[in-house]
Amino acid sequence: MRIGEVAAKAGVSVRALRYYEERDLLHCTRNLGGQRQYTADAVERVCLIRRLYSAGLPSRIVREVLSFADAGGASPELVGLLTAERDRLERQMTDLRDARDRLHACITEAHRDGEAERSSGDGSPRDGRT
Amino acid sequence: MRIGEVAAKAGVSVRALRYYEERDLLHCTRNLGGQRQYTADAVERVCLIRRLYSAGLPSRIVREVLSFADAGGASPELVGLLTAERDRLERQMTDLRDARDRLHACITEAHRDGEAERSSGDGSPRDGRT
DNA sequence: CTTGCACCTGACGCCGACGTCAGGTTTTAG
């Protein structure tokens, strides 16, 4: 296939594919006219690349993951890499939940205070666990 | 407090604090010499900012979150915002888990193939839920 | 008073993941 088709099938831009090649994440052959030729696997590979990026992995990790995968490399390092990244994401989620909870608390508190203005009285701020 | 102290207490760089101010996330007064003066709350606020950033929120979201919080605004929009972002992170984690599982499968497969060369035969790949 | 650190503003640098424009070639449809 040519680049446009791959792009369409994988749902990414042509530019992105060239970029992946530049970054050494995706390879191809060339025809006589110098145009890129991809095998069907390319689509899947691009999808994997996208998933990795989308998971927030930096490109060097993506490259490592792919090269390990290419080598068929049964490497504990790879597992370590992925695990570390997953842990990072889990921390992110924790932070986000935390922030949300704080804000949620803020909100409900403000809301209740607004109510309190007309009925008076108050309790200590109650935590709003979601 | 002056900027250096806030930076130290919050564990961020002075530059970052000035940047947050530039982005309208953090405010302060000035003394006669033109130096920034922060209240103790600033430290906490900076920590919140950091958590939000660390959760991967783009700065406009951070700004919105903070402004809602400042307004004491009990806004469903805010909850929506946070929820959306949390969902995004959850998708990221799903992607990452997915990628990891794929790679894990690759690895165990390659590993098993390696083993198979000498002993042959094996069970189906077992999933490594973490 | 002088030293010296903390602080100030302004501005350029950087990395990542492409978008986009320019200017030329190849392939394809009619």
Next chain:
DNA sequence: CTAAAACCTGACGTCGGCGTCAGGTGCAAG
């Protein structure tokens, strides 16, 4: 055969979150 589409290679632009350098000021101590 020709026009249009798809492709090619540079190369510069962008945005976010600061780092860092330059050149000048404020503040406390000896």
